[in-house]
Amino acid sequence: MSDGLGAGVWGLVALAAIAIAGALVLMARRGRGADGGDLLARIYVMVERESAARLAEGEAQRGRLDQLRAETADRLGTMAQSLTRDLAEARLMQGAALREIAEASARQIEAVRATVDERLHEAVERQMQTSFQRVLEQFTAMQKAMGEVSAMTAQIGDLKRLFSNVKTRGGWGEAQLRAILDDVLPAGAYEANRRLREGSSEVVEFAVRMPVKAAVPPLLAIDSKFPTEAYERLLDAVERVDAEAERAARRALETTVKIEARKIASKYIVPPVTVEFAVLYLPTDGLYAEVARIAGLMDEIGRTCRVLVMGPGLLPAMLRTIHLGYVTLALEERTDGIARLLGATRQEMLRMDGVLERLARNASAMSSSIDEARRRTRVVAKQLRGLDGIDPDGVPPVGEDVAGPGETEFNGA
Known part of the structure; x- marks a missing residue:
């Protein structure tokens, strides 16, 4: 950075010297006399002063640049030390975290292994028990089948002995x-x-x-x-x-x-x-x-x-036909019984008709007697109503005609 600034200062000085040299050349062309030497001397002095000022300023800038470089180096060293310290602390923290994660993972893996071992052990025991039970069941079934085969063999022998005897x-x-x-x-x-x-x-x-x-x-x-x-x-x-x-x-x-x-x-x-x-x-x-x-x-x-x-x-089919004949015969017998029952019922209905006819005649006579009794009851009721508001001496004797027009006489009969 300081090398760049120094190059810039020296560049400015060179440009100024070139400018002054150009000015001197021009002035020398325009006037060549006594005044011209004084002017050149003054210009030379000005250039020297300007150069000295430029050099002093360059030295001052170089000093400031050196100081800035030193300060920057110090800051960079401080930052490097801080960064190194932070990195070391972060590395320590990361190592501790990784150790904790590894320990936790180890504990979880151990727990999972224990659980898997336990469940695998239970599954293996259960499978072994199931397989053993199945083997026992199959063995029992095989023994039963062998017993059935033995029994079937004995039955076949019995059948052979049975069929070998004609009786x-x-x-x-x-x-x-x-x-x-x-x-x-x-x-x-x-x-x-x-x-x-x-x-x-x-x-x-x-x-x-x-x-x-x-x-x-x-x-x-x-x-x-x-x-x-x-x-x-x-x-x-x-x-x-x-x-x-x-x-x-x-x-x-x-x-x-x-x-x-x-x-x-x-x-x-x-x-x-x-x-x-x-x-x-x-x-x-x-x-x-x-x-x-x-x-x-x-x-x-x-x-x-x-x-x-x-x-x-084939024999059951023929026997079912015979059974159907029994059913038909039973139906015919029931049909005859029903016909006899209907004939007896017809005779009873005719007798019932005569009874109902006599009952109707008796009911007609009874109805006439009831109508006659009702008419006489109305006559008596009218005579009893006539007693209200009549002097007892003026009451006609029982049996007189007190019936109104169109009513039947009541004579106590």
């Missing part, structure tokens, strides 16, 4: 047929183990009473058959994909069903005790389906033996 197999079919009859027909609509011929020991398993108007309604014989041997051979051949064995098993099943149908026709179709046909019941739908698949078998049995072959899916 027990027939009893099972009879029980199933009884359940269907009980479920569809009304109470008392069938008989079990009914003898159809006099002096015969043959009894049909079930005899259904037909819903007809008769003193002794005819019966429908239903007998259950379960030819499991031929049926099992057929299933085994189908499973082994043995076409020849399958055809032989079907022929055996066809022969067995025909034989059983002929037995039912000869034993249990006894008109007029029974209807003109009977029913051969097969206890399983699978067996019925295999019999129905044999071409022409059911038509031939129905035509030659008058026997209907039915399974668990």
Whole structure:
């Protein structure tokens, strides 16, 4: 900064010297005489003085600039020391704040870690308990399923033993047929183990009473058959994909069903005790389906033996038809009863009409008597009103004519 001021002062001095030199040159050109030397001397003196003044002023300015430089340096040193001190204090405060923040963060992180560890521990324990409980439940269910499988295996063995015995197999079919009859027909609509011929020991398993108007309604014989041997051979051949064995098993099943149908026709179709046909019941739908698949078998049995072959899916439909016949018969009986009731009601209405007619005549006579009594009551009331304001000696004796025009005479009758 001082170097710049010094350069400016020296520049001004140079400009002044140049100006004075120019002036001297001009004056030397205009006048060259004695006065000219004095003038030059004076000018030189003025220039010297001016230069000295300029130099003194430059020195003074240089001194002031040096003083200003020293003061500026002192102020800058003071400011640097203050700034350094402030920066050190700020650094200390910042370090303390950072330590506090770090400590607080460490405490929060520790708290979060403890909370996370606790919750994670609880979650793990809960998950382990749930998983263990699920494993126990699955193990219990597996044990139960194994027990059910064992029980099912025992039941299958029982069923095999049941179906291997002809007597027990027939009893099972009879029980199933009884359940269907009980479920569809009304109470008392069938008989079990009914003898159809006099002096015969043959009894049909079930005899259904037909819903007809008769003193002794005819019966429908239903007998259950379960030819499991031929049926099992057929299933085994189908499973082994043995076409020849399958055809032989079907022929055996066809022969067995025909034989059983002929037995039912000869034993249990006894008109007029029974209807003109009977029913051969097969206890399983699978067996019925295999019999129905044999071409022409059911038509031939129905035509030659008058026997209907039915399974668990078809027999209830026929029994519901019979039940509907019972409902129709009951409605007809109720209709006859209602007709008789209406006839009796008509007779009673005619008698009631006569009674009402006599009652009307009596009511008419009673009405005339009531009107006559009312007229006589009015006459008596008028005579009693005439007593007000009349001398007792002037009262006419009872029985005289005191009636006014148009009124009936009161004679005490």
